[in-house]
Amino acid sequence: MIASASLTTLLFLLLSQHASGAPTASTTVVGLSMPIRRLNRSQNLTLVAQQAKDQRDMLAVKYGGQSLQQRGTGYNLYVKSFVPQVYYGTIAIGTPPMSYDVILDTGSSDLWLTSSTCGTGCGTSPTYDPAKSSTFHNLSTPFEIQYGSGAVAGYIAEETVQMAGFSVAKQGFGVVNALSSAFNTNPVSGIMGLAWSPLSSTQQTPFWQTLASGGSWDSALFGIQLTRYGNVSGAAQNEPGGVIDMGYTNSSLYTGSIEYHSLIGTPQYWEINMNTLTVQGKSINIAGASTAIIDTGTTNIAGPASAVANIYAQIPGSQAGTGQLEGYYTYPCSTTVNVQFNFGGNTWSMSPADFTHSQVSTTECLGAFFASSIGQGGPSWIIGDAFLKNVYSVFKYSPPSVGFAALSETAIAQNGVKAAVPSPTIGAVTAATNTGAASRAAVGAVSSGPLGILFCFWLASTSITFLLW
Template identity: 50%
Template sequence: MRSCIPNVLLVSLLSTSAVICSPAPSAPPSKGTTIPLTRRSVHKRSAAEWDEWAVRHREYVTKKYNGQVKSKRASGMNLLTDQDADSDYYGSVAIGTPAVSYNVILDTGSSDLWLASSSCSGCASSSGGGPTSAASNSIPLFDPASSSTFKNLTTPFAIQYASGQATGTLGQDTVQVAGFQVSDQTFGVCDTANGVLSSPLSGLMGLAWQSLASSKATPVWQTLAASGQWDSGVMGFFLTRFGNDSHAKELEPGGQFSMGYVNDSLYTGSIDYQNVPSDQVAYWTLPVTSLTVQGKSISLPTSGSNQYAAIDTGTTLIGGPSDLVQSLYSNIDGAQAGTGSWEGYWFYPCSTSVSSSISFGGPSWSISPDDFEHTQVDSSGTQCVGAFFEVNTGDNTPGWIVGDAFLKNVYTAFRYSPPSVGFASLSSTALGENGVDGIAPSATIGSPAAVVSSTGKASSNKNDATRSRGFSVQILALVWGAAGGLLLA
């Protein structure tokens, strides 16, 4: 839930060659185009593989939210591990002239864009039978020399992981995403990764606010939202569920990400928007006002960082303060704290269907028992891991990290002005996509309908008669490979 990604045991997810963007129709539809998402199937892991996953996941989320607002991410951005079925979601961006398409994680919990470069040492290597060199072309790598619009800023850039660090320099180039183009966009170009990159991902696109960016650059989405080129200053996410489908294929449709509009066919009723507190505009932060499990309410703080949650598409599970998570599991018969590699996680009987809900100041939103059950951890299928886990964040970061285990249950909108996050009930159309096999979309993006400079200057594509009204981009939910390797650790 990212450009230089960790050492993994992974089977290739997609066709791995970089794709030159093909032309799109000159006039976009009034509501934008829709491109389906994709995710990978569940892998039945060994106990050792689960132990490794648990440690990496806990360490990564803890580091990601450990004081980064206070430091303005001066020490670099931290990315998430791949966290089981329906975990991370990624889509396509096109960079350079001529434009080449790359798969990147779409992460509302960070703010930098970065890619692995063609000179990246170890970027195409992995263990367990995966790609072993850049020559295998299994991971599209960004080649600055192939783009006539690339500018090397020579400023150092570093990304810290639980398992290592990816480093490089900052550059500028033309970036296309979801039918829009930003020129002179600053992004990280990684030339070392220490074996932290795996197919089919080439990088990460952060979708949080500029104050989190280690590059100090304005994120692509924020430039677009401020430019006036969007029909509406909003981004929308719909994430499908395949984690409860034992027959899911290696790649499945994963949902939809839109820029400049919300897809009203994917939700019912109205979107309930809750404003991000004015002193919390960094992450997409909301107060947690109620939390229930098995019909019982958890007593929540009304002051301090532990009252807030970051709404994070780049996190699989739901992290929270230790005392509150412990209180939550006390309402589930037979629940017990994990130990060793599973410290901070909680087990409960798989035979128990757990009902839970959460509110952020508006309606209370239910979490499906299928999403509360993260996975079974014993061969007999009696012990399950819950979606809520204990995490200790920094003093100036939200105490809760609300990820995909919740977001699969709602349609989510991230609004530019006023800064706010909205949720709505999924429509029958959206719910009907859960568990339905489909073909993985290819990593391509058409010609942009609107062109914006990173300085904010906007112009319409000469082939378009009207400004862009918003587009959707394919998103791919990335889970475990067949060998059980972790991504983004």
């Protein structure tokens, strides 16, 4: 009787609010999921050496030339790509929406996709066709981005872009009609930059920043968990690679509290101070004000040549690489290497499995740390996936900061799991944002009117999570 009366009262209040024209309750359903994939890494020494050189050259260009609330949550599952060794996820773009796989890169700020006019140079990856979308708008502004050994060029346009249950109308992005072979890797069709707008070569506000600044998220941040396969034999070409949580932190993936570190200066990169680095129990000299950029688009870890040499000096039998492997080091695979980072709080350990980038012979392995001269004014260190696979990372809009938390048993159990990987799909949009103002979009047909409000109340009371596969 009491429960019935309470429900009747609730329904009356909801109906009254709707009839009066007052704002309706939130239409967002918490816990949206969109799956992604990873590609396996070749152990061919020639290819490994070429990829190592590409990574070193790319960082030199990427960093050497730079000076230095509405309810909504969602997450997007990742795929680990070992060629060219990056994590990528699925977005949808256009009207009607079409899905594309893009590199998820916290070290850059541009969104771009290969165009249907790109020709044979763009390989066999799916391409974006502006003629098939009613929301395409050509800004007729040319752009070019240099990525070390590779480059992309095209023009800037606006489109409706979706990711992890969120939609941004009139999102500026690059339509690429010229592409170097360095990015010719199926199925990736482009890059989703997750750094800050001052870095954008297209001078467009990044997708994530529009959502965070427009109040579309419960919390103005996104979290990332990456899985490990480097020490797994027989991994399939495609495997689950982790998750990106948008608008909230996923408490099932970490334990304890999140340790936040403020960004350095005006937000551009996700750049923080690095206090200490320990290898095999010995402190590495990182004298001076060492800074570190947290970069999901970099596979390994780059640092000053003197510090990197000191790291390998702690590993008997290590040798400096030559030729394409210049700046890298090999070491005996039989050696277990223990590394610990400190950014001004807790000490974070890196798994010995992640110190091994690849095995280059029956006895020798290539280390994950390499020397990179990224130019005056650049950061001291680029911290890539080799470290990030060991923590739950959080990228916060306000105050601008990066956070780390210890992985939960649930997250750790996902490492090396040979699971089925779903094909990319387009999920229902739960929050839509214009580039100038925030707005909400319906979830199917349940988010408009009093019945939709009551349904959302029931969802909240029963803690149901939707999974979009």
